[in-house]
Amino acid sequence: ELKVEQNPLFLSMQEGKNYTIYCNYSTTSDRLYWYRQDPGKSLESLFVLLSNGAVKQEGRLMASLDTKARLSTLHITAAVHDLSATYFCAVDPYNNNDMRFGAGTRLTVKP
């Protein structure tokens, strides 16, 4: 059974600090996705990672993928309040957009 595990599940951090969210998955997958969801809202695509060693950055967020370790990270640099949201990773092990999501990391950035 495919497992996609995120940690931490809850993260409270202060503005200006750095932190990393981890996403481990249990089966081979060449594709990994990060999404953001604000409370009561839909999902917004952040990153699509397609190969081992892929690194993508957008603003204060940087995502990386290690397919050998079956691990992706989402690094937050100098957090700001606007980053408060739930972040999901998802894998697509069958390469058919049958995405399997992690449980989500609920991030709260405090002043």
Next chain:
Amino acid sequence: DTEVTQTPKHLVMGMTNKKSLKCEQHMGHRAMYWYKQKAKKPPELMFVYSYEKLSINESVPSRFSPECPNSSLLNLHLHALQPEDSALYLCASSYRQAQTNEKLFFGSGTQLSVL
């Protein structure tokens, strides 16, 4: 137009009602998806349509009936639902299914409550 539009935004229905959720996109995407999301849980895939044909059905109960009338529209027909079916129902689309570098565009969802 880079939006996926879902209607209605909220729906309350009784267990004997029949209702439909609608989803529309005009981005030329040929793959469309229904996801179910319970509160504080990740989305779970229900159905995938590729070129208007059902390609994935994740063992969803028959009280949920999807329909893809054309490449821009996706419906989810609801009948005899149970209270545990209350959730946020998300529609999504992508250019193609099984295409490299695909990402899903999600609609804002329909919050469904079954009484």
